[in-house]
Amino acid sequence: MDVTVLCRLLDGWADGDGQLPQRLADAVAALVAADHLADGAILPPQRELAAALGIARGTVTTAYDLLAAQDCVQARQGSGSRVRRRGVLTAKGATSGRLSSFAGHGHDEIDLSSGALPGLPGVVGAFARLDPIELAAEVATDGYHPAGLPRLREAIAAQYTRDGLDTAPDQILVTSGSQQALWLVAHTLVSAGDEVVVEDPTYRGGLEAFRDAGAALLTVPRRVDGLDVCAVEALLRTRRPRAFYVQPAAHNPTGTSLSSAQRAALADVLTGHGVHVIEDTSSADLVLDGAGFRPSLAGQLDPRRVVTIGTTSKLLWGGLRVGWVRAAPAVVQTLTRMRTTIDIGTPVADQLVAADLIATTADLRRRRTADLVPALAATEELLAARRPHWRWVRPSGGTSLWIDLGDADAVTFVEQARRRGVRMVAGPSFSAFEGQRSHLKLPFWHPPARLATALDRITGA
Ligand SMILES: Cc1ncc(COP(=O)(O)O)c(C=O)c1O
Structure with missing residues (x-):
């Protein structure tokens, strides 16, 4: 399986207790148990996973060994480590890690992983007006x-x-x-x-x-x-x-x-x-x-x-x-x-x-535009000052900027940002073949102060 997909699925793996290899092994075992990794799927090569997660290769080696010891993967010389599933329920389709955008996270975490807007207050009024x-x-x-x-x-x-x-x-x-x-x-x-x-x-x-x-x-x-x-x-x-x-x-x-x-x-x-x-x-x-x-x-x-x-x-x-x-x-x-x-x-x-x-609808569209246009301008101003090397083309619609990080690898960047308490999504999530590695999706509607704190946290990532 592609290393970027596994990284997405492993979201939050380092948060648990115990030594790093044990935490990594536990996180992979949990994915297998939850049916996110298909029976027979080949785990990424150790070197690749280590680079993508920003950890030592030895940590991955030990984690794979631990998984093999608990019969969760099968290691074959020359053909990598294969997942062994013994569960009863098997989802036909493989998920791609999108669930983590809906998961609700630690209260200190800044979640920039979804472009979904809060609802309009008019929704509350419409429920209250429901005709008995x-x-x-x-x-x-x-x-x-x-x-x-x-x-x-x-x-x-x-x-x-x-x-x-x-x-x-x-x-x-x-x-x-x-x-x-x-x-x-x-x-x-x-x-x-x-x-x-x-x-x-x-x-x-x-x-x-x-x-x-x-x-x-x-x-x-x-x-x-x-x-x-x-x-x-x-x-x-x-x-x-x-x-x-x-x-x-x-x-x-x-x-x-x-x-x-x-x-x-x-x-x-x-x-x-x-x-x-x-x-x-x-x-x-x-x-x-x-x-x-x-x-x-x-x-x-x-x-x-x-x-x-x-x-x-x-x-x-x-x-x-x-x-x-x-x-x-x-x-x-x-x-x-x-x-x-x-x-x-x-x-x-x-x-x-x-x-x-x-x-x-016509009024609601105007209302959304009236909120989003200044939010876009404020975010662009903030990014121009704090991240002058990031590039994007002003969107004609929607809620997000599609940021080009240039030479940086967005998957590694997102992983490092997550460890600093900021959740974002890298380009490969939006690509049929895990392309778009230099891109990042960044919702622009968050209050500038929240975005500024996120940028402070990820400085150096
Ligand atoms: C292009 C596109 N299609 C479909 C959806 C699904 O939206 P929902 O199921 O909330 O209507 C989304 C949500 O982000 C979307 O961006």
Whole structure:
């Protein structure tokens, strides 16, 4: 297994008691027990792991020996140390360490690992305004709405229409967050071994969903000036991928948006090759560059071959867990059938709140922009003063800066920062093949004082 993946999974390994080799061995054993390391996975070479963790090679050697002694790995001369699992529950897909961003950490730790924003106060008001009569009417039913509460499907469709893309409620499937939408689409559209094109870098939850569905990933570079449409065309001329996963606006993690010329060129190429397009617009509401909301690419694509994924997580609050798929009605029906095998439906109260607030999307977008633009300026000023050698291109949307560290290795940097009480995510997490090693994703919305303390702590890392 790749050393950067193991480092991510080993998050916090050095915090425990005992000698360092024992702590490392315990952390690896815990990963094996928790099913994060597949049976037969080969641990990285000792020298590589030692370099990535910033520890002596002998520490890794002793840790591997301890693991072999407890029969947790099998050491074979010349073929490395292999994981031996004897557990009962086995997850089919491998996780990539993203869980640590949701884990809640020591109170002294500064967590810069997630771009997720706190919710808007309006969410509290909307819960308080829930109409008891409407709620009572819902409670009098069985409460299951696999495709989504009709009122919410209407509200989402109406918002697409206001944004310039005519949409009917039967084109909407409400999901529990856009992560579930991605998972459903990946598992419905992709069979094991199908090729799926992803941008490099891209959203790490997307990579997990496609990998989990058994996709063979192909990549096209997502650069600071957008997507390389010529590279997409060249790829589609030689391969016949099943699907293309793209974030046209406020791309996570780079914050870039495609220009109208790039959008038109991309739509032409994708339509010409008949590839299914999975358009993820999760961050598109968060506009920073004054150019306004970029409407979905779906209006320029064959409606039978495009699904658009959206969410209330960025605009409102991640805790609502309301996302959706916009697709042709027949596709929505197929996805709905699949969805009933997972959670049957999204909580009704959350859907009622979302339906209320989605009607005020234009105001909410303005509110988010009004908060994020000064936060971006303050962070840029701080970084220019404290880290003049870091480079980034001002994002057109989203919540993070995609920092280029130049010659420094971001994986090592993140590991050292973590030991100093600052949690961040390095580029390889966002890359299908563990690339982007010189990059770091840094959320810019934290109060400048917190960011300044984090920068103080990591000085010299
Ligand atoms: C591009 C993208 N897609 C999907 C998601 C998942 O969001 P949620 O499940 O909270 O709607 C995120 C969250 O960060 C994201 O950035």
